[in-house]
Amino acid sequence: MSELRRDPIGGRWVIVDTDHPHRPEDYEYEPLNWRGGACPFCYGNESMTPPEIEAIRDPHTSPNTPGWQVRVVSNKFPALQIEGELDRRGLGIYDMSNGVGAHEVLIETPYHQKDISDLLDQEVENFLLMYCRRALDLARDKRFKYIMIFKNFGAAAGASLEHPHTQIIALPMVPKSAAEEIKGAQNYYEYRERCIYCDIVRQEIQDKERIISENKHFLSFCPFISRFPFEAWIMPKKHSNSFCNILAEEVPSLASMLKETITRFKGIFAGLSYNFIIHSAPVNGESGTEGYHWHIEFMPKLMRVAGFEWGSGFYLVPTPPELAARYLREK
Amino acid sequence: MSELRRDPIGGRWVIVDTDHPHRPEDYEYEPLNWRGGACPFCYGNESMTPPEIEAIRDPHTSPNTPGWQVRVVSNKFPALQIEGELDRRGLGIYDMSNGVGAHEVLIETPYHQKDISDLLDQEVENFLLMYCRRALDLARDKRFKYIMIFKNFGAAAGASLEHPHTQIIALPMVPKSAAEEIKGAQNYYEYRERCIYCDIVRQEIQDKERIISENKHFLSFCPFISRFPFEAWIMPKKHSNSFCNILAEEVPSLASMLKETITRFKGIFAGLSYNFIIHSAPVNGESGTEGYHWHIEFMPKLMRVAGFEWGSGFYLVPTPPELAARYLREK
Numbered sequence: 084m085s086e087l088r089r090d091p092i093g094g095r096w097v098i099v100d101t102d103h104p105h106r107p108e109d110y111e112y113e114p115l116n117w118r119g120g121a122c123p124f125c126y127g128n129e130s131m132t133p134p135e136i137e138a139i140r141d142p143h144t145s146p147n148t149p150g151w152q153v154r155v156v157s158n159k160f161p162a163l164q165i166e167g168e169l170d171r172r173g174l175g176i177y178d179m180s181n182g183v184g185a186h187e188v189l190i191e192t193p194y195h196q197k198d199i200s201d202l203l204d205q206e207v208e209n210f211l212l213m214y215c216r217r218a219l220d221l222a223r224d225k226r227f228k229y230i231m232i233f234k235n236f237g238a239a240a241g242a243s244l245e246h247p248h249t250q251i252i253a254l255p256m257v258p259k260s261a262a263e264e265i266k267g268a269q270n271y272y273e274y275r276e277r278c279i280y281c282d283i284v285r286q287e288i289q290d291k292e293r294i295i296s297e298n299k300h301f302l303s304f305c306p307f308i309s310r311f312p313f314e315a316w317i318m319p320k321k322h323s324n325s326f327c328n329i330l331a332e333e334v335p336s337l338a339s340m341l342k343e344t345i346t347r348f349k350g351i352f353a354g355l356s357y358n359f360i361i362h363s364a365p366v367n368g369e370s371g372t373e374g375y376h377w378h379i380e381f382m383p384k385l386m387r388v389a390g391f392e393w394g395s396g397f398y399l400v401p402t403p404p405e406l407a408a409r410y411l412r413e414k
Numbered sequence: 415m416s417e418l419r420r421d422p423i424g425g426r427w428v429i430v431d432t433d434h435p436h437r438p439e440d441y442e443y444e445p446l447n448w449r450g451g452a453c454p455f456c457y458g459n460e461s462m463t464p465p466e467i468e469a470i471r472d473p474h475t476s477p478n479t480p481g482w483q484v485r486v487v488s489n490k491f492p493a494l495q496i497e498g499e500l501d502r503r504g505l506g507i508y509d510m511s512n513g514v515g516a517h518e519v520l521i522e523t524p525y526h527q528k529d530i531s532d533l534l535d536q537e538v539e540n541f542l543l544m545y546c547r548r549a550l551d552l553a554r555d556k557r558f559k560y561i562m563i564f565k566n567f568g569a570a571a572g573a574s575l576e577h578p579h580t581q582i583i584a585l586p587m588v589p590k591s592a593a594e595e596i597k598g599a600q601n602y603y604e605y606r607e608r609c610i611y612c613d614i615v616r617q618e619i620q621d622k623e624r625i626i627s628e629n630k631h632f633l634s635f636c637p638f639i640s641r642f643p644f645e646a647w648i649m650p651k652k653h654s655n656s657f658c659n660i661l662a663e664e665v666p667s668l669a670s671m672l673k674e675t676i677t678r679f680k681g682i683f684a685g686l687s688y689n690f691i692i693h694s695a696p697v698n699g700e701s702g703t704e705g706y707h708w709h710i711e712f713m714p715k716l717m718r719v720a721g722f723e724w725g726s727g728f729y730l731v732p733t734p735p736e737l738a739a740r741y742l743r744e745k
Contacts, residue, residue: 085492283507397585
């Protein structure tokens with residue numbers, strides 16, 4: 084029989100197929116298919132992007148020329164635009180506002196075909212540090228309430244450009260899912276005077292069966308209430324509500340955990356496409372967030388569909404996270 | 415500049431690209447690709463499915479033989495199983511239960527390649543009436559709190575079998591998205607003493623620009639806060655919280671509206687895959703649902719991706735619903 088599991092943070096139930104679990108070879112995912120062609124994110128094509136906002140580059144090289152390791156530019160087709168004040172107004176029973184915000188692209192490496200698992204540890208550290216620098220810089224703008232950092236890798240995961248990159252969006256409001264997560268964590272925090280994510284870390288370390296890997300500062304595991312098969316979370320063991328507060332000494336630990344986790348995935352699923360999102364507390368004075376705990380949610384793109392789950396908030400998980408973690412641990 | 419819009423029911427914000435809107439030809443969707451092969455839902459293969467639960471069939475024909483127009487069977491690989499009492503228990507900080515529920519498949523037509531747009535009006539009425547009969551029957555089981563009726567059509571929309579069919583799932587709890595929608599509507603109802611969906615119907619009829627079609631009992635429109643491009647809702651004009659309370663005289667009106675809407679979609683997007691879900695009130699005594707208003711949410715599968723939106727609850731809509739409705743209206 085299958086199992087129903089309840090997310091203790093958001094109250095969502097998922098159905099886990101414990102009876103006839105899917106093994107990795109049962110997933111017919113769409114593997115990466117490098118098409119090549121002129122790429123605006125490659126060396127020498129710097130003029131094809133909007134001007135550089137920030138970069139890690141060799142001394143004596145100029146912005147918007149080769150010589151960089153990590154490069155941040157505005158999105159050429161931004162979802163939101165930086166100019167203007169938020170102009171919130173009613174429209175009959177509806178509410179709307181102009182699309183104020185920022186939409187940046189962080190190019191993680193000059194190499195077109197290098198996934199995170201192919202980079203040196205130092206290269207991963209560099210772009211993680213740049214995530215943090217951009218988020219801190221954007222948070223200086225008091226109009227912004229939430230900085231969203233996410234990566235779509237591979238066409239199947241929605242990347243419109245194949246060159247590895249991450250998107251950074253600054254929003255004038257906190258997205259609904261983030262607000263719910265933070266509220267759920269805060270409720271628990273006020274009731275128990277403990278962080279629910281810290282409790283999850285403790286329980287996962289004790290139970291062992293859902294752990295993918297552990298190092299000094301981070302834990303990588305398949306969450307008990309995974310919504311997607313082989314979903315994985317990377318979580319700091321120490322309580323902290325904001326990614327940007329990461330200490331310099333923790334960055335190498337996170338880089339190594341992120342690289343290791345993706346390497347393990349690629350060992351099982353060749354040419355995998357994936358998404359990850361950094362879940363972090365809002366910025367600029369949203370209160371009631373001390374019970375939150377930042378983390379990365381990693382979602383491999385193993386199933387072709389989502390329409391239904393999208394609309395219903397109801398999830399069927401064909402591989403129990405305990406089994407997924409075992410495959411990933413043993414890889 | 416793009417526009418931010420707020421869903422007045424759930425409080426979710428979406429970003430609508432009003433600057434460079436995608437036209438229908440800008441979507442690279444995956445068209446239907448009929449593969450054929452032995453199909454358990456076709457005439458003559460009735461023994462390939464679990465036994466028939468209910469059917470509309472010619473007199474003098476026996477269950478589990480040809481002669482049917484609509485046929486309902488148990489799902490061969492059910493997400494939930496009908497036997498047993500709900501066994502809810504804690505597991506450390508987590509909550510779980512056994513997977514009690516029902517999972518049925520309704521085969522809408524004996525014809526393997528007929529989408530709803532290819533059926534006669536009477537055939538559409540037949541399967542809609544059967545939706546209703548199955549939902550009423552399942553709701554007699556007091557363990558069930560919610561009956562979910564949804565259709566995945568086409569591999570791109572997650573259908574594992576290509577023969578047209580609908581899934582009916584009875585759940586021992588109300589799914590999170592449904593609970594949120596109902597709560598949002600109820601809050602409005604208690605505050606204004608009016609149904610928010612009735613207000614939406616009124617505003618849409620007045621604004622006109624998002625309407626796809628209207629008939630005696632139903633309205634088909636692209637909602638102001640569409641999360642997906644070309645999303646469409648079919649809504650009864652009369653207030654009613656439950657699909658199962660539909661009157662006999664309203665069924666032909668719904669059948670014709672559903673068929674017309676899908677026909678309009680197929681006129682723009684040949685070989686389209688799609689999902690639809692009937693959103694209806696819970697069953698068996700959940701209170702505080704009188705402010706709810708049942709409807710159908712139709713989601714064409716135009717974009718290949720969802721991973722990121724899935725995880726974040728944050729939606730970018732490349733075609734404004736006003737423009738989508740115009741394309742559909744003029745088709």
